[in-house]
Amino acid sequence: MERQPPQWLEIGQGRRLAFLTQQGDGAPVVWLGGFRSDMRATKAEALADWARDHGRPYLRFDYGGHGESEGNFGDFTLSDWLGDALAMIESQCSRRPILVGSSMGGWIALLAARKLLGSPLQPAGLVLIAPAVDFSEELMWAQMPDAIRRTIQQEGVWLRPSEYSPDPTPITRALIEDGRRHLMFGGEIKAGCPVHILQGMRDPDVPWRQAIKLVEHLSGDPVVLTLVKDGDHRLSTPADIARLQAAVAAVATAA
Known part of the structure; x- marks a missing residue:
């Protein structure tokens, strides 16, 4: 199939976001990608196929500094990416x-749901894949050796080797400090809609107990948690993709 060229959304400060849309009926499915991922990644494409086959509207986009959107990755923080999602x-x-958030996108989906609570665009449902809630603090800063923390504090950035890219990932002081403004595990988390979480138990990046912790904090919302015993962080095998599509279909049917 020919590669669909992106559309563009101007969001101020002379910055544009790249996005792709598909038309259909029913609640729109919105893909929120992970840290340094993009809107043409495996799971995002698989959901595009599902939406096309079922006549569902579908929106996917790249945050600032990601994929085809403008800007340098290291110049952005979670506040920027949350603002991109809301825009x-x-x-x-x-x-x-229906917000479908993968890894960091799971955190952004929950933050967006909180912002939209009570509005005409309050989400009808959330599907979260290995949701990395509070990852900058709990899964980065708290796990870092003192030497790396000092590098970030003194130099403003540490270049972390990546398992998913030949290029290192810049972890900035601004990212860590901004992340603290959005921490969710300090109290009850309110999505205001049904939530389905998909979590691999062999995930080296987001331990499966983080998903249990999230379920406990979503005390006022209906939640389904699917633990995949041999699942990794990406959850991109054919069986994983089938689970994702089924979870989105179930939420979409109820929306």
């Missing part, structure tokens, strides 16, 4: 969306 939802969705 996309508010400009492209005409009814309550």
